[in-house]
Amino acid sequence: MGKFSINNFTALDIFWAIAFLLLMVGGAAFFYRLARRSESDFFLAGRGLPWWLPASSVFSTHTATDTPMWITGVIYAHGLRGLWYTFFTAWTAIGAFVSARIFRRSLAYTQAEWQTQRFGGLGAEMLRGWMAGWQVFMNMFILGWVGIAMGKVCAMAFGWPVWVGLVIPSVITAFYTLAAGYWGVVMGDFLQGIVAVFAIVLVSLVGVAAAGGPTEVTARITELGQTWRLDAFAFTGWLSGDFPIVWWLTMLVIAVIGGFGMGTSIDWYVEAQRIQSAKSVRDATYGLWAGGAVTLVRNGFWAAGILAFFAMLPDIADQAEYELGWFRLGFELLPAGLVGVFFGAILAIHLSTISSHLNLGALYFTRDIYQRYIKPDASESRLVWMGRAATFVLLIGSFFYGLMMQEITKWLIFALWLMMAGIWLPNILQVVWWRFNAWGYLAGWMANLGVSWLVVWILPAFGVIPKLPDHLNFWLLMALGAVIFIPVTLATRPEKMDQLVRYYVMTRPLGWWGPVHREAVRRGLITETVPAKDSGPRPLIRREWTPEQADAWTREDWLVVVLSPLAMAGLMIGVTKSLLLQPGGLLVLISAIACIFLIYWIIDPKLRAVSVEYESQQASYVEQLEQRLRWQDEGGR
Amino acid sequence: NGPLPAVSPISGFFWTWVVPVALFTLTAVATGMLYRHFSRKGP
Numbered sequence: 001m002g003k004f005s006i007n008n009f010t011a012l013d014i015f016w017a018i019a020f021l022l023l024m025v026g027g028a029a030f031f032y033r034l035a036r037r038s039e040s041d042f043f044l045a046g047r048g049l050p051w052w053l054p055a056s057s058v059f060s061t062h063t064a065t066d067t068p069m070w071i072t073g074v075i076y077a078h079g080l081r082g083l084w085y086t087f088f089t090a091w092t093a094i095g096a097f098v099s100a101r102i103f104r105r106s107l108a109y110t111q112a113e114w115q116t117q118r119f120g121g122l123g124a125e126m127l128r129g130w131m132a133g134w135q136v137f138m139n140m141f142i143l144g145w146v147g148i149a150m151g152k153v154c155a156m157a158f159g160w161p162v163w164v165g166l167v168i169p170s171v172i173t174a175f176y177t178l179a180a181g182y183w184g185v186v187m188g189d190f191l192q193g194i195v196a197v198f199a200i201v202l203v204s205l206v207g208v209a210a211a212g213g214p215t216e217v218t219a220r221i222t223e224l225g226q227t228w229r230l231d232a233f234a235f236t237g238w239l240s241g242d243f244p245i246v247w248w249l250t251m252l253v254i255a256v257i258g259g260f261g262m263g264t265s266i267d268w269y270v271e272a273q274r275i276q277s278a279k280s281v282r283d284a285t286y287g288l289w290a291g292g293a294v295t296l297v298r299n300g301f302w303a304a305g306i307l308a309f310f311a312m313l314p315d316i317a318d319q320a321e322y323e324l325g326w327f328r329l330g331f332e333l334l335p336a337g338l339v340g341v342f343f344g345a346i347l348a349i350h351l352s353t354i355s356s357h358l359n360l361g362a363l364y365f366t367r368d369i370y371q372r373y374i375k376p377d378a379s380e381s382r383l384v385w386m387g388r389a390a391t392f393v394l395l396i397g398s399f400f401y402g403l404m405m406q407e408i409t410k411w412l413i414f415a416l417w418l419m420m421a422g423i424w425l426p427n428i429l430q431v432v433w434w435r436f437n438a439w440g441y442l443a444g445w446m447a448n449l450g451v452s453w454l455v456v457w458i459l460p461a462f463g464v465i466p467k468l469p470d471h472l473n474f475w476l477l478m479a480l481g482a483v484i485f486i487p488v489t490l491a492t493r494p495e496k497m498d499q500l501v502r503y504y505v506m507t508r509p510l511g512w513w514g515p516v517h518r519e520a521v522r523r524g525l526i527t528e529t530v531p532a533k534d535s536g537p538r539p540l541i542r543r544e545w546t547p548e549q550a551d552a553w554t555r556e557d558w559l560v561v562v563l564s565p566l567a568m569a570g571l572m573i574g575v576t577k578s579l580l581l582q583p584g585g586l587l588v589l590i591s592a593i594a595c596i597f598l599i600y601w602i603i604d605p606k607l608r609a610v611s612v613e614y615e616s617q618q619a620s621y622v623e624q625l626e627q628r629l630r631w632q633d634e635g636g637r
Numbered sequence: 638n639g640p641l642p643a644v645s646p647i648s649g650f651f652w653t654w655v656v657p658v659a660l661f662t663l664t665a666v667a668t669g670m671l672y673r674h675f676s677r678k679g680p
Contacts, residue, residue, distance in 0.1 A: 016657050023661065027668035034675060048675075187671055191664050198660055210643035312642055333645045337653035341660065 009158075013340030020195060020344030021172070024351060028176040028188030035181035039371075039383040042181035043109060043363045044277045051286035053186050054274040058291025060189035060352035061270055062089070063196055063298065066149035067349070068326040071299060075306040076322045079221075079229025081243055083572055086299045087255055091267070092292025093565040094259025096285045097557060097603065098510055099431060100275045103262060104284035105507040105614060107625050110135070111262060111272050112368040115438075116628075117506075118430060120499040123438025130445070132368035135269055139361030140394055143170065143354060144401025150350045151402070156324070157331065157343075166402045169347060173354040174395045178388045182277065182363075185355045192348035199330070199345030200298055202338075204305030204579070207329040211308040214581040220311040229307070230582060232573050250471040254424065256565045260510070261428030273360055280611035282604075289564070293596075296568055300575025305329055307580065362390035367629075376630040421470075422448030422477040426485055432511025434500060440489030447484035452477055501525065506621060508551045526551070543605050547613035550606050557606075560599045567595035 035042050045053075074082035108114035112131040116124045147166040154165030176184045211217050221229050228234040236243045258264030262272070271288055278284035309325040316322040330342040366387045371378055378386070426444030429436040455476055460467040468476065494500070497519055503509075504516045505525045520526045527548055541556060542549070570592025577585025 012653070016661075019661060020664075023665055023668070027665075027672075030668070030672055031675070183675075187668070190671065191668060194664050194667065195660065206646060209646040210641070212643075309641075313639075328641065332641050333643065335645055335648040335652050337657050338647075341657045 009339055009343075010336045012337050013343065016337060016340030017343045017347065020341065021347055024188055024191050024195070024348055025172055025176050027191050028184040028355070029179050031183035031187050032176075032179040032181075035179070035183040036381075036384055038380040039366070039387070041183065042384045042387045043359065043367065044273070045183050045186055047277060048279045049186065049277050049283065049287075051278060051283040051290065053190060054278050054284070054287030055290035055294065056193040057186045057189040057274050057352075057356065058092075058271055058288060059294045059298070060193040060196060060349075061356040062267065062291075062295055062353075063349045064146040064149065064353040065153050065346060065350045066146060068302060069149070069323040071302050072306050072309075072325040073319055073323045075303045076310055076316075076325060077319075078243065079226070079234065079307065079310075080232045080303060080573070080576060081234045083232060083299055083303055083576065084248060084251060086296070087251060087569065087572065088265060089267075089292050089295050089299075090255045090565055090568045091258040091265045092271070092288050093256060093568045094561050095268075095271075096259075096289035096292065097560050097564060098260050099262050099268075100271075100284050100288045101281055101610070102431060102507045102509050103272055104275050104278065104281050106503075107276070107506075107618070107621055109273070109276060109367045110364055111269055112364060113629075114262065114272075115441075117503050118495075119438035119441070120495050121438065123442055127438055127442060128368055128372065132364045132372075135364040136361050136369075136394070137397075138266075138269070139357040139364070140397040141401050143357050143361075143394065143398030144403075144405055146350065146353050146357075147398055147402040148405045153327070153346065157327075163403070167399060169350055170354050170395060170398065173351045174358060174391060177355045177358045178391050181384070181387060182273070182359050185359045186274075186277065188355055189352045192352040195341075195345045195348040196352075197294075197298070199342055200301050203326065203330040203334070203342065204301040204308075206333050207305035207308040207326075208579060210329075210333050211311045214579065217308045217311045218580055218582070220314075221307070224314055229310070230580070232577075244471075247469070247471045250474055252565075254474065258424065258428070259561075261424070261431050263427040264424050270356060270360055273363065281614055282607040282611040285603075285607055293568055293571055296572040297575050300572045301579070302326060303576040304579035307576075358391050358394050359387075361394040362387045365390040365393075372629060421474045422452050422481050424474075425478050425482060431509060434504075434511075434513045434516045435494050436489055437492055437495050439492040440485050443488035444481055444485040447481045448477070451480045451484075455480065508553075510553050510557075541602055545606050545609035547609060550609035550613065554606075556602050560603045563595055563599050563602075567592050567599065570595065 034045075038046070040046050071082075071086055074085040076082075078085070103114065106114050106117050108117060110132070112128045112135065115127040115131060118124075119127060144166075147170055148162070150169055151162035151165035154160045155162050176188060180187075208214055208217060211220070218230060221227065234243060235241075235245050235248070238245050254264070262268055271291075274291070275284045275288055278287050306325050309329055313322075313325075327346075331339060334342055366383055370386050370390075371383060375382075423444055426436070426441050430441055455465070455468075455473060459465045497516070500516045501520045501523065504513060505520050517526075541559075542554070570588050574585060574589030574592050576582075578589050579585075
């Protein structure tokens with residue numbers, strides 16, 4: 001294990017660390033009066049948040065104490081091209097404009113609930129139950145994972161036993177998460193986001209300055225004969241070496257194309273709650289997009305600081321040592337007072353991740369297990385108390401996960417990875433293809449569990465196939481899974497047309513929905529958009545939208561789908577290159593920012609039209625959603 | 638893998654006192670404004 005010295009943690013630093021901790025916990029707990037009103041307040045802040053609150057929650061939740069360690073690891077090992085390892089966050093680029101819009105309109109609290117809106121019958125209930133149980137344990141696992149990372153950081157910084165950093169901060173976080181539910185989570189995330197952004201920007205700039213400034217950093221790397229470290233596209237060949245082109249293309253497919261689906265990234269299950277807590281479709285879109293963009297800009301700042309760290313200490317061979325680079329910049333270079341603020345920021349980063357996963361795990365238990373299958377007629381106050389009890393159980397469960405993490409990490413990481421890789425394509429098909437049904441999706445999950453063991457462990461062990469790198473396994477798992485779930489889908493009946501039409505009219509999904517669309521038109525539930533005779537030709541970019549026009553997917557949507565990933569990549573790379581005064585860096589950054597304005601100009605009129613029209617119907621949709629949850633539709637169970 | 642071969646580029650009264658106080662005040666004021674805004678709206 002690595003070690004770094006804190007030789008200057010003074011009484012003043014202890015004061016600031018405690019002051020920021022009390023402010024973050026107290027500020028979040030204050031919102032308990034809003035959270036206790038109802039289930040929708042305790043888990044979604046009453047679906048009333050403007051876009052910048054879900055955005056800061058996306059950012060804060062995905063910045064944990066182990067994040068600066070693994071990102072430092074890839075940048076120290078790979079240089080600037082290591083940023084692409086962090087680009088999986090870019091599923092938000094298309095996701096914000098496609099899956100976020102569809103999910104927000106479904107009004108589902110969780111992805112498990114969405115399964116029973118998109119699919120029907122026994123298959124849908126099996127999916128909902130499986131997904132809810134899986135996510136309860138998944139959140140416990142993530143809590144244990146980030147908890148043990150915090151335990152190690154505290155052990156290295158202060159010499160405390162590992163359990164102290166695992167247990168104490170989580171208990172403190174559980175206090176306000178129990179009291180104030182999602183209101184506390186999202187407000188805490190906003191405050192913690194301010195402190196975290198301050199620390200990340202400051203420490204990166206201080207690191208670059210300490211190394212002698214940007215020109216000195218690049219000169220030192222050039223002196224070492226390693227200018228490839230300053231090239232984001234330093235490929236090592238199509239298939240060979242540490243950074244093959246095929247890896248990069250596979251990453252882009254998984255991340256960028258994944259934005260058309262739900263669950264293509266493990267982050268989706270967390271962000272779905274943030275999407276649903278936004279006060280409109282427009283706020284949900286901007287919230288997810290801004291959260292993803294700020295996260296990528298964060299990576300750009302980190303990369304500049306870590307390249308400066310590399311320029312100062314280029315010969316650290318041990319990964320456990322160089323992973324601590326960013327922590328060392330903060331603890332060794334900041335003056336008294338600011339070191340305490342820096343530790344306060346590390347606490348902020350940690351608390352925001354813990355609180356989100358506590359509340360999300362409790363949501364899956366309360367809404368998708370307790371309310372759906374155990375007590376459908378539970379009162380609002382009972383549901384809030386069940387949410388609090390579930391939060392407490394998740395907290396205790398996470399300690400057990402954390403303490404046994406050492407032995408099982410390898411298996412769990414494998415399980416985590418395969419759950420995302422083999423199920424990636426079904427997660428897109430369920431959103432974009434009307435014919436895909438519950439049995440096909442279930443078959444996709446089961447095929448995935450069987451096939452991935454075969455491909456990754458068993459067949460290579462017997463020499464039947466060579467051991468492939470992960471990015472090639474992804475394609476193999478996708479193909480083998482499709483051979484199973486496509487025939488199962490076509491051999492079983494499509495979902496009932498009543499179910500599909502209800503889902504279609506409510507969410508207006510993208511993709512191959514022709515038969516359902518025609519049926520909805522035939523029933524008079526949606527009107528075909530026929531251009532008026534005197535309206536003239538359609539403008540290239542439409543500025544005025546009727547509700548019917550805004551509900552359909554048009555060229556404006558496709559334009560932003562193309563521009564959005566480009567803007568995100570440009571932001572991330574542009575920030576690092578600009579901070580290091582690299583040629584072209586500022587040009588990339590300015591182009592990316594111009595691209596954001598263009599996206600806003602193209603899509604904002606349409607999103608406003610969608611939001612206004614949809615909000616006029618939301619109250620009646622919520623009523624129907626709650627009735628269905630209590631089995632009060634089509635003759636109950 | 639010795640200590641960082643660098644001295645801190647920032648120090649003094651401004652960084653030790655002014656910056657932490659300013660950040661703390663900003664965060665505290667943000668908390669108050671958020672609470673006022675959202676507690677005024679009805680359920």
